Amino acid sequence: MFWIHLLVVLVFIFIGARKGGIAIGFAGGAGVLALALLGAPVAVTKHTPDGDISYLPLDVIAIIMAVIVAIAAMQVAGGMDALVDLAERILRKNPKHLSFLAPVVTYFLTLMAGTGHTAFSMMPVITEVAKENDIRPSRPLSIAVVSSQIAITASPISAAVVFLSSTLEKEGIDYLQILAVTIPTTFVACMLTAAIMMAWDKMRGTTELHTLEIYQERKAAGLVAPTGRQEGREITWAGKRSVAIFLLGLLAVMAYSTAISDKVGLIKDPPMTRDAAIIAIMLTIGTAIVLTCGVEPGRILNSSVFKSGMSAAICVLGVAWLGTTFVKAHEATIKEYAGSILTDHPWTLAIVLFVAASLLYSQAATTKALIPTALAIGVSPLAALASFAAVSALFVLPTYPTLLAAVEIDDTGSSKIGHYIFNHPFFMPGLIAIVLSVAFAFGLGAIII
Numbered sequence: 001m002f003w004i005h006l007l008v009v010l011v012f013i014f015i016g017a018r019k020g021g022i023a024i025g026f027a028g029g030a031g032v033l034a035l036a037l038l039g040a041p042v043a044v045t046k047h048t049p050d051g052d053i054s055y056l057p058l059d060v061i062a063i064i065m066a067v068i069v070a071i072a073a074m075q076v077a078g079g080m081d082a083l084v085d086l087a088e089r090i091l092r093k094n095p096k097h098l099s100f101l102a103p104v105v106t107y108f109l110t111l112m113a114g115t116g117h118t119a120f121s122m123m124p125v126i127t128e129v130a131k132e133n134d135i136r137p138s139r140p141l142s143i144a145v146v147s148s149q150i151a152i153t154a155s156p157i158s159a160a161v162v163f164l165s166s167t168l169e170k171e172g173i174d175y176l177q178i179l180a181v182t183i184p185t186t187f188v189a190c191m192l193t194a195a196i197m198m199a200w201d202k203m204r205g206t207t208e209l210h211t212l213e214i215y216q217e218r219k220a221a222g223l224v225a226p227t228g229r230q231e232g233r234e235i236t237w238a239g240k241r242s243v244a245i246f247l248l249g250l251l252a253v254m255a256y257s258t259a260i261s262d263k264v265g266l267i268k269d270p271p272m273t274r275d276a277a278i279i280a281i282m283l284t285i286g287t288a289i290v291l292t293c294g295v296e297p298g299r300i301l302n303s304s305v306f307k308s309g310m311s312a313a314i315c316v317l318g319v320a321w322l323g324t325t326f327v328k329a330h331e332a333t334i335k336e337y338a339g340s341i342l343t344d345h346p347w348t349l350a351i352v353l354f355v356a357a358s359l360l361y362s363q364a365a366t367t368k369a370l371i372p373t374a375l376a377i378g379v380s381p382l383a384a385l386a387s388f389a390a391v392s393a394l395f396v397l398p399t400y401p402t403l404l405a406a407v408e409i410d411d412t413g414s415s416k417i418g419h420y421i422f423n424h425p426f427f428m429p430g431l432i433a434i435v436l437s438v439a440f441a442f443g444l445g446a447i448i449i
Contacts, residue, residue: 005330010359012031041328043324055325069282070285073285081239102147111155134208141410144406146395150186153182176263182385241293242295249285320360324369328373342383346387349383387438396422
């Protein structure tokens with residue numbers, strides 16, 4: 001039944017991926033039902049002497065929802081416009097370094113917000129600056145998208161990091177150690193990837209936009225929009241205030257997580273867990289923004305951040321539940337056949353996570369579905385942490401929302417997707433960045449832990 005159940009999982013993931021968006025979550029739930037009809041016990045709750053363990057990804061979803069509503073409130077208040085305006089000024093002031101600065105901007109936006117969907121707001125700016133300076137937009141766009149995905153594994157408030165920390169704390173690795181490894185390794189990996197890809201482009205002579213044939217054809221046909229800094233973006237004090245409130249909330253999350261850490265021990269008997277604290281603080285941020293920034297609560301429900309974030313929550317619910325149900329149903333088989341390989345060659349966990357993430361379309365869902373099982377079959381906590389960046393392989397199939405948005409926004413044609421599945425401009429930067437992140441994390445993790 002192992003292979004039949006695996007086929008079911010792959011079929012429903014494929015169906016969801018073909019439709020895209022929230023359909024991925026729908027297909028995941030349908031896959032759970034199919035597994036149940038084929039005799040697989042559905043992973044819901046496990047009763048243990050220490051209490052009940054829920055295998056439904058409700059904790060991850062609650063964090064995603066709380067973070068998203070806080071960001072959506074900031075967006076409605078004008079905070080996202082303020083951040084985009086600041087980022088645009090940085091990029092336009094240093095256009096020659098666009099391929100470095102674009103991933104820096106998307107990395108830190110994701111690091112701060114805990115979601116890669118913030119990259120949507122920067123794509124038009126990156127494309128405009130590239131066109132104005134005769135740079136093919138495909139390079140800065142591709143690295144920026146990859147950077148926004150990998151930064152999830154370094155964000156203090158991302159659902160993936162929070163779940164990983166709750167899992168690894170039982171193994172002696174705390175929240176601060178995780179961030180001390182993931183933040184520098186992923187950031188340096190993204191910057192080195194940018195340097196490598198720029199050197200590769202220069203060697204091939206594919207950096208200048210005017211030399212691109214498809215661009216000349218599209219320009220002659222009037223399909224390339226004129227460039228110029230967008231006017232009409234109103235930066236208000238309410239928007240700036242909402243950003244300040246969100247940043248204070250982020251600092252509060254990190255301060256509380258530090259205070260309750262076993263390594264610090266400032267709060268011996270914490271009144272709530274880190275997960276609960278993140279949810280409560282994010283909701284408090286939303287309250288503060290609504291009360292002090294003149295935000296109409298009803299507008300939050302119609303914001304683009306809210307809609308994309310809730311879609312992501314449903315996707316995590318479906319695919320994480322599907323993956324967890326399959327893994328729990330065949331945990332003994334997986335341990336028998338894969339346990340020795342993973343324990344003898346711990347770096348192979350990164351390959352497993354890479355492949356799984358490319359199908360599950362979620363860092364949090366992949367982490368929730370596979371990291372606990374990897375630890376259960378003997379993978380070391382260090383290997384689990386070092387391989388963590390591989391859950392960001394959302395760029396493999398050219399169907400992820402931020403990737404598709406980048407292709408759509410690039411009206412020069414430089415970011416086109418080829419006839420074959422993997423020949424698109426996001427694959428190689430993503431692969432290089434993850435390989436470097438994992439390699440650096442094994443080295444730095446051995447020193448810190």
